[in-house]
Amino acid sequence: MTGARVWGWGEDLELAGKNAQTYIDKRWKTTTEECSISISGKDKEDILFGISVYLSEPKEVESIVNDMIDIGLAGKGKLYFLTVDLYDSIVSESKVYRNDLSSIYESYKKREQYLLQKFKNHPRVKDLLNENATLVLSFTTTIISELESKRVNKVIIDSGNYELQYILNSLHLFANRAIELGMATRLLGYDLWGNVDDLEIDDLYVDNNKIHLWLGPPAVKH
């Protein structure tokens, strides 16, 4: 695999497509079977998102990137960067996320119950919990979704933050824009991404009888 970041926030948006096309034209070899173009950013609701398209022919890259930028900016937030990766196999075949929404809600609920049990006994929480106190959890979640496309091999969108409904709203906003622009034809399904065992306490706040606990990924080691 070979890849590069071809555009970053602060650089001229119009250059993103040109840079991607130039990079792909230079690096595409006879052995290359597929490439991915990914854009990542943060929407106005603080949701981190990523949009990736997979294509087998290095054509119309500039137009695809311009549409990806428009999909990303539908979130009215910030685009961080655009990356391009080239592969010697069809990697998109392994990107299969086709669970329905009800199973996502169910898996999310299971995660929540698991974390409630786990953190109920955490030393910082245990002493605060009494008969009247309730533990309110917020934890980072990322949902990944697969979209069918006639224009490219596949479109993958992921969104992540602390509130499931906001995450799904964000994901659907990007998916709908992708369909509007002809990048995708329909949303095939979803999956929960990441491991909850890594989550640690980020913030703890006691308000009357409620113990609010925010769980996030591990802190950076200095």
Next chain:
Amino acid sequence: MGGGSAVKQHERRFLQGEREDTGKKEECGEAHWTIKAFGEYEVRKTEGGEYGLIKKGITIGTFSEARVEEERILFTLSRGMLLEVSEKGVREISTPEKAIFMGMIASDGSVTFRREPRLKGGYRTEYSSKFYSEYEELIRIFDKLSNETYGMTSHHYTRKRNGLITATIYSKGIYYDLSDLNLKPGPYEFHVPREHLDDEGKRAFLKGFFTGDGNVSVSGGDITIRIYSRCKEGLEELRQTLMDLGFHPHEILEYKRPSKETYYCFSIPTGEHIRFIDEIGSYKPRHIAIFEEIKRKRESGKK
């Protein structure tokens, strides 16, 4: 203009209007009196209304304006800078307006140059400092701060397909001024010029930064105040700046994404939200609306 190294700029500003102690003043008999003394520095005011900065008996600077405070004196320099003289010594600090301006660029802007070949040969270099926003209100604030600091406003470009506004100031002087402060070394990087910020400047810088890259989330009725960035070093400097002001920001968390990219983020403890809103705040309309709601809820909760 603002070109040259930080050292040279400092020399130019510090020795602004330098007059050797030739004794001519004494001959003219202009009266002066000491208004403050800090260690080896002395500040005199002449009967003509000027302020002289004296070090070991030698005048090292003469200024037309000064702000005398309990523990320091501030002299106005060019490009939104002040010379602060206190017991700790002498340093250049930014005005609050410039600090907000720098914070906005550090979060949602860029400081770049581009060389392009000319048709007739040689190269043309374009220096620009930019700020991006979908909010016209923020572009207006950016222009006001730029005008107050540098006497220049920006050119606006709106991306038709989504309304993102780019405010661009084409100026070599501003490019070098901000580059000397190492504000924005690359597209994903930023630094907090803490050595050039007093407490008021730190609050102002944070407000400018938060306006661009701050996040206020509402989750199940709870609020979180966070700052995300790709730049871990810059984020750590923001944490330090908050700690300088007595806040207790949480540790920086590392968010790995399905796309294998990594983001960094830290949050403000819930117990310090009101203080953050009161002392730092934001210019972003969405933030302001949520902040007002938080304060309203907390106030009604107290009653």
